[in-house]
Amino acid sequence: xxxxxxxxxxxxxxxxxxxxxxxxxxxxxxxxxxxxxxxxxxxxxxxxxxxxxxxxxxxxxxxxxxxxxxxxxxxxxxxxxxxxxxxxxxxxxxxxxxxxxxxxxxxxxxxxxxxxxxxxxxxxxxxxxxxxxxxxxxxxxxxxxxxxxxxxxxxxxxxxxxxxx
Amino acid sequence: xxxxxxxxxxxxxxxxxxxxxxxxxxxxxxxxxxxxxxxxxxxxxxxxxxxxxxxxxxxxxxxxxxxxxxxxxxxxxxxxxxxxxxxxxxxxxxxxxxxxxxxxxxxxxxxxxxxxxxxxxxxxxxxxxxxxxxxxxxxxxxxxxxxxxxxxxxxxxxxxxxxxxxxxxxxxxxxxxxxxxxxxxxxxxxxxxxxxxxxxxxxxxxxxxxxxxxxxxxxxxxxxxxxxxxxxxxxxxxxxxxxxxxxxxxxxxxxxxxxxxxxxxxxxxxxxxxxxxxxxxxxxxxxxxxxxxxxxxxxxxxxxxxxxxxxxxxxxxxxxxxxxxxxxxxxxxxxxxxxxxxxxxxxxxxxxxxxxxxxxxxxxxxxxxxxxxxxxxxxxxxxxxxxxxxxxxxxxxxxxxxxxxxxxxxxxxxxxxxxxxxxxxxxxxxxxxxxxxxxxxxxxxxxxxxxxxxxxxxxxxxxxxxxxxxxxxxxxxxxxxxxxxxxxxxxxxxxxxxxxxxxxxxxxxxxxxxxxxxxxxxxxxxxxxxxxxxxxxxxxxxxxxxxxxxxxxxxxxxxxxxxxxxxxxxxxxxxxxxxxxxxxxxxxxxxxxxxxxxxxxxxxxxxxxxxxxxxxxxxxxxxxxxxxxxxxxxxxxxxxxxxxxxxxxxxxxxxxxxxxxxxxxxxxxxxxxxxxxxxxxxxxxxxxxxxxxxxxxxxxxxxxxxxxxxxxxxxxxxxxxxxxxxxxxxxxxxxxxxxxxxxxxxxxxxxxxxxxxxxxxxxxxxxxxxxxxxxxx
Numbered sequence: 001x002x003x004x005x006x007x008x009x010x011x012x013x014x015x016x017x018x019x020x021x022x023x024x025x026x027x028x029x030x031x032x033x034x035x036x037x038x039x040x041x042x043x044x045x046x047x048x049x050x051x052x053x054x055x056x057x058x059x060x061x062x063x064x065x066x067x068x069x070x071x072x073x074x075x076x077x078x079x080x081x082x083x084x085x086x087x088x089x090x091x092x093x094x095x096x097x098x099x100x101x102x103x104x105x106x107x108x109x110x111x112x113x114x115x116x117x118x119x120x121x122x123x124x125x126x127x128x129x130x131x132x133x134x135x136x137x138x139x140x141x142x143x144x145x146x147x148x149x150x151x152x153x154x155x156x157x158x159x160x161x162x163x164x165x
Numbered sequence: 166x167x168x169x170x171x172x173x174x175x176x177x178x179x180x181x182x183x184x185x186x187x188x189x190x191x192x193x194x195x196x197x198x199x200x201x202x203x204x205x206x207x208x209x210x211x212x213x214x215x216x217x218x219x220x221x222x223x224x225x226x227x228x229x230x231x232x233x234x235x236x237x238x239x240x241x242x243x244x245x246x247x248x249x250x251x252x253x254x255x256x257x258x259x260x261x262x263x264x265x266x267x268x269x270x271x272x273x274x275x276x277x278x279x280x281x282x283x284x285x286x287x288x289x290x291x292x293x294x295x296x297x298x299x300x301x302x303x304x305x306x307x308x309x310x311x312x313x314x315x316x317x318x319x320x321x322x323x324x325x326x327x328x329x330x331x332x333x334x335x336x337x338x339x340x341x342x343x344x345x346x347x348x349x350x351x352x353x354x355x356x357x358x359x360x361x362x363x364x365x366x367x368x369x370x371x372x373x374x375x376x377x378x379x380x381x382x383x384x385x386x387x388x389x390x391x392x393x394x395x396x397x398x399x400x401x402x403x404x405x406x407x408x409x410x411x412x413x414x415x416x417x418x419x420x421x422x423x424x425x426x427x428x429x430x431x432x433x434x435x436x437x438x439x440x441x442x443x444x445x446x447x448x449x450x451x452x453x454x455x456x457x458x459x460x461x462x463x464x465x466x467x468x469x470x471x472x473x474x475x476x477x478x479x480x481x482x483x484x485x486x487x488x489x490x491x492x493x494x495x496x497x498x499x500x501x502x503x504x505x506x507x508x509x510x511x512x513x514x515x516x517x518x519x520x521x522x523x524x525x526x527x528x529x530x531x532x533x534x535x536x537x538x539x540x541x542x543x544x545x546x547x548x549x550x551x552x553x554x555x556x557x558x559x560x561x562x563x564x565x566x567x568x569x570x571x572x573x574x575x576x577x578x579x580x581x582x583x584x585x586x587x588x589x590x591x592x593x594x595x596x597x598x599x600x601x602x603x604x605x606x607x608x609x610x611x612x613x614x615x616x617x618x619x620x621x622x623x624x625x626x627x628x629x630x631x632x633x634x635x636x637x638x639x640x641x642x643x644x645x646x647x648x649x650x651x652x653x654x655x656x657x658x659x660x661x662x663x664x665x666x667x668x669x670x671x672x673x674x675x676x677x678x679x680x681x682x683x684x685x686x687x688x689x690x691x692x693x694x695x696x697x698x699x700x701x702x703x704x705x706x707x708x709x710x711x712x713x714x715x716x717x718x719x720x721x722x723x724x725x726x727x728x729x730x731x732x733x734x735x736x737x738x739x740x741x742x743x744x745x746x747x748x749x750x751x752x753x754x755x756x757x758x759x760x761x762x763x764x765x766x767x768x769x770x771x772x773x774x775x776x777x778x779x780x781x782x783x784x785x786x787x788x789x790x791x792x793x794x795x796x797x798x799x800x801x802x803x804x805x806x807x808x809x810x811x812x813x814x815x816x817x818x819x820x821x822x823x824x825x826x827x828x829x830x831x832x833x834x835x836x837x838x839x840x841x842x843x844x845x846x847x848x849x850x851x852x853x854x855x856x857x858x859x860x861x862x863x864x865x866x867x868x869x870x871x872x873x874x875x876x877x878x879x880x881x882x883x884x885x886x887x888x889x890x891x892x893x894x895x896x897x898x899x900x901x902x903x904x905x906x907x908x909x910x911x912x913x914x915x916x917x918x919x920x921x922x923x924x925x926x927x928x929x930x931x932x933x934x935x936x937x938x939x940x941x942x
Contacts, residue, residue: 002225003284024284038192039185041412043361044445048861051361079185093183097175100826103834104658105182106189106361106412131869138861140361140413141658143833143899144869145876 008072012037013081021068028052030068031078039079040109050137053110054078060117079109082116091157092116101150103141110137115151125155170671173826176663187410190365190382191442199228201428201441202286204276204293205451206268209520209854211297213266216276221292226281228435233265239430241398247421249490253329256321258518260486262423269318270485270520271856272450274423279431279439302520304854306457306482309517317485317518326483327491327516331498333573334509339474343465347545352924353534355455356846358527359866362412363443364452366425368432378405379429384419384655385695386685392421393429408685414657416527417453419697420488449859454848455493455527457482460538470550470557474509475502483516484523491516493524495577497531501539503627504589505561520854528838529900532628540624540905555597558625562589576788584627584790586883587818593625593794595879596816600796618803622909623796624902629788630894631703637692638708640669640716641778644762646740646755648673648680653693654705655685659896660827664702665709667823672713674737699894702823707783707888715779722771723757789885791893793817795902801914803936806929808844808911810873818881819895828895829878835899841867843907847926
């Protein structure tokens with residue numbers, strides 16, 4: 001039994017990637033092992049922990065529950081695409097650092113993508129809005145307090161700077 | 166006066182993690198990388214008749230399939246003998262590298278498939294046919310000790326793997342004459358550690374040098390190296406173990422696992438790099454857990470509620486094998502009395518083998534259970550004697566004037582348990598004040614009028630931290646002036662590199678950006694214990710402090726020669742040694758290092774040893790005891806059993822604080838774990854010891870919406886005299902008092918229903934059933 005393959009073209013963080021992938025390959029495996037973008041992490045492979053969350057055409061999605069072939073022709077944003085072209089951390093990334101919103105950092109890629117979407121869609125979130133937004137992202141280290149504080153602070157920083165997350 | 170130590174400096178770990186540039190074990194890749202998948206037992210207890218690999222071998226892309234018979238000739242011993250020594254053992258139950266005769270829990274490894282991709286490896290693993298002869302299994306630790314219980318291992322006459330007693334004083338006499346004796350039977354459960362990153366191993370064999378490099382998501386790389394060298398008969402210069410970035414540890418990753426030795430062997434025998442990444446379901450059945458303890462306890466008190474004695478039985482679920490030792494129940498037993506003056510103590514401790522995943526420490530390591538048992542007893546005493554729960558504790562806490570307080574207890578290594586520092590009554594008072602304990606009854610009464618049920622509870626803990634005897638640190642300044650720090654400590658997300666850089670920077674110029682820290686690499690330093698037991702800031706911190714001071718003294722001596730001034734006139738600032746406050750007269754750290762590297766035929770400056778470097782292995786045998794008090798306020802919905810944490814106040818004393826933000830992060834993270842233990846986390850097994858919670862949708866971790874509505878942390882600072890920095894460990898503290906404090910608060914909220922919590926986790930269905938039972942006539 002040979003592995004059925006498909007050619008795909010996916011734009012990741014603004015860059016076009018082409019690959020020939022097995023049809024059963026998950027999007028997370030494709031991003032990590034075909035495209036070398038290992039910043040997206042895989043924590044459970046059943047869609048609960050949220051570490052693998054990416055922005056798929058701008059919407060948060062579990063890359064472990066999608067197939068790479070489903071991404072053909074679509075645009076994806078991952079943790080590697082969040083900093084500015086000059087290599088400056090985004091407001092959200094900087095706020096996570098400043099509020100100790102990460103310890104081991106394994107959940108961080110999913111937190112960043114989920115909260116980037118939140119801050120884009122809801123520029124003035126409440127504490128409760130932030131908690132509900134990340135209730136599908138598990139973190140075993142921080143107890144979430146630093147992450148929530150960082151998201152609220154990032155919202156303020158974005159307003160102050162008049163820019164995006 | 167410190168400039169860096171004691172401040173919340175930016176973590177050195179963050180930049181890579183925030184940009185997706187960190188390197189976890191599954192981020193490592195090589196050309197020609199092969200992938201391993203394990204065939205694991207589907208039975209909790211069975212004899213293995215045959216393992217048929219023929220169909221699996223036919224899958225294109227499969228490179229090898231190994232059973233025990235295929236690898237036995239490579240192994241010095243088929244068993245992994247890693248247990249800490251103890252005279253308490255009645256049975257030796259070492260794990261096999263691969264099981265070939267009898268399986269004793271679901272998930273133990275029987276065979277390994279190595280293939281071109283993980284997908285193919287998993288396809289083939291599913292085609293390996295294991296023919297089992299099922300045997301009766303035992304899943305409950307109390308039932309396991311009954312005379313007619315099925316035996317977890319068919320070769321053994323019973324299920325009592327170890328037993329010991331702990332205590333002091335004449336409990337028979339004390340309990341016979343005590344004015345009050347109260348009895349409680351308490352069941353507790355811890356569950357699974359669930360670091361967000363599962364385990365993983367990558368191994369590569371360098372044929373040119375005949376060296377195996379093994380990257381493992383382990384908390385103990387040096388111990389890992391020792392076991393693999395022993396099992397494969399390797400010289401120690403033929404194996405390097407490296408811990409890459411680790412996505413959380415929480416205990417189970419301190420244990421050595423069969424996958425580590427098998428991957429090392431596979432890389433060598435198949436002449437290709439090999440990777441194995443555990444998936445979450447495997448994590449549920451093959452990574453160690455900490456599980457049920459049954460505490461059958463009596464407390465004797467006088468009419469004022471002063472403790473006269475404590476005694477009872479502790480039955481501990483050991484799981485199917487000995488993967489670490491008797492250390493979890495030992496830690497429980499040695500912790501239970503600590504916050505209080507307990508004149509007499511006796512505990513009978515029995516470790517039961519069950520057909521479940523082996524048990525080893527998880528964050529807190531037996532201490533949360535001990536605190537739960539003690540604090541539930543204290544609440545009982547308060548209720549019976551009509552005292553408030555804070556007053557009964559106040560009357561019994563070890564008073565500050567008795568510190569250092571030498572208890573009659575000993576650690577598992579035979580060191581006396583001496584409570585070295587802290588003011589326990591002041592800690593409790595600080596927590597009560599911050600929590601507005603005094604105002605709670607008014608809050609409760611007002612809520613009750615609205616039909617809402619509020620409750621409050623508190624729990625004290627004293628935690629043994631800084632397990633010795635040492636953790637080496639080397640500090641070396643290169644000829645370009647860069648400071649290189651290496652330690653046997655292992656980072657797993659708790660900011661270990663930042664901690665070491667801070668301690669070293671304090672002595673060597675306060676420039677964090679000039680320091681490179683390597684942890685968890687056996688090639689970087691010869692010895693190491695690793696990360697567990699809230700020990701690394703204490704033990705590695707002490708060595709880093711000593712080594713940095715030595716390097717600083719050396720740098721000042723040489724600089725004094727070079728600048729022709731007295732050493733006292735000099736200071737280290739940035740990357741230079743300079744005349745104090747004078748940036749004109751200075752010499753670079755790199756120049757000093759170069760001078761100390763020597764020139765052929767010339768004296769080494771200052772008559773010093775060559776090299777601007779020092780390695781320290783500060784020995785601290787005694788543990789240092791941190792303490793704290795948690796106050797939990799809850800609102801309980803008696804109709805649904807939902808418990809909402811409205812306010813958690815945590816007062817604690819970990820001595821001097823190296824980095825306030827990191828300390829608070831450790832506490833809140835621990836607290837979240839403790840809330841999970843109190844209300845959500847349950848690792849279920851059915852009566853046949855089949856696991857019934859093997860996804861994160863069935864096993865519930867606390868998410869952001871379950872955290873307390875308000876968290877307050879109060880720091881008290883009693884520096885320990887046991888290390889120069891005056892620090893005590895803090896990594897596990899947050900978890901330890903949470904189950905006890907939550908249970909007390911739920912009891913209080915549901916006092917009108919006469920509900921008494923005696924087991925955790927307190928799930929909504931359990932709570933509703935307790936309310937219904939209490940309401941029944």
